[in-house]
Amino acid sequence: MSQFCEIARFHALFLLTDLDRAGCAPMLVEQWLKGRPKPDRLIFRVAVRETEAWLLADHEGMREMFRSPRLKLPAEPDGLPDPKQTLLGLASKSPGALRRDLLPERGSIARQGLGYNARLTTFVRELWDPERARQRSQSLHRAMLALSALSASSRE
Numbered sequence: 001m002s003q004f005c006e007i008a009r010f011h012a013l014f015l016l017t018d019l020d021r022a023g024c025a026p027m028l029v030e031q032w033l034k035g036r037p038k039p040d041r042l043i044f045r046v047a048v049r050e051t052e053a054w055l056l057a058d059h060e061g062m063r064e065m066f067r068s069p070r071l072k073l074p075a076e077p078d079g080l081p082d083p084k085q086t087l088l089g090l091a092s093k094s095p096g097a098l099r100r101d102l103l104p105e106r107g108s109i110a111r112q113g114l115g116y117n118a119r120l121t122t123f124v125r126e127l128w129d130p131e132r133a134r135q136r137s138q139s140l141h142r143a144m145l146a147l148s149a150l151s152a153s154s155r156e
Contacts, residue, residue, distance in 0.1 A: 001032050008042035012150055015042065016143070018050040025139075043150055045143040052083035054140045055120065057133035065123050066094050078137050088112065 007013050022028040025046035029038075038044060047054055056062060056077040063071045071090065080086050088111075091102035101115030113119075134141040 001034065002036065005033075005036055005039055005042060008039035010041075012041045013043065014147065014150075015044045016051070017044075017046055019046050019048050020050065041150070043143075043146045045146060046139065047143075048078045048137075048139040049080060050083045052087045052120075053077040053080060054130075054133055054137050055123065055128060056080075056083055056087060057135070057137035057140060058128050058130075059136070060132055061123065061127040061129055062090075064127050066090060066098065068094070076136065078139050084112070 004013060004015055017028070017032075019025055019028060022031075025048065028046055029044055032044070054077075056074060059071075059073045062073055063069055073090075074080055074086060077083055077086075088103060091099050098119065101113050101119040103113045104110040105113070130140065130144060134144055
């Protein structure tokens with residue numbers, strides 16, 4: 001964290017982490033900073049609970065990825081206790097390659113499939129729309145506002 005703070009003294013830096021099991025975002029940020037002042041150019045955001053909540057918030061994109069126009073998706077993904085598990089649950093009902101990529105092999109101790117990151121990276125690049133997603137995710141909305149403010153201040 002000290003290196004991130006040092007970099008942010010000279011360059012804008014966006015740092016993203018998951019809340020996971022931590023009690024609240026401000027407490028997690030304070031734990032990471034350990035009393036250091038946060039540089040103005042450091043945008044430190046916490047996805048509530050996991051970044052998968054931000055992905056699930058784009059219902060249109062998710063339905064396209066899963067090729068299911070009637071896919072039942074959470075109305076408020078930020079409120080899910082385990083967004084990754086919700087995503088994996090959706091994958092367990094889908095056929096073919098998507099299921100194989102996202103889910104771990106039977107008997108594996110892994111929580112996700114070998115193609116999980118590659119599949120979701122493709123989803124983000126090709127289908128996910130943060131403007132749609134921010135309508136259902138307040139933590140994404142706040143992160144986008146912080147990035148916009150940083151961008152505006154760097155143009156001044």
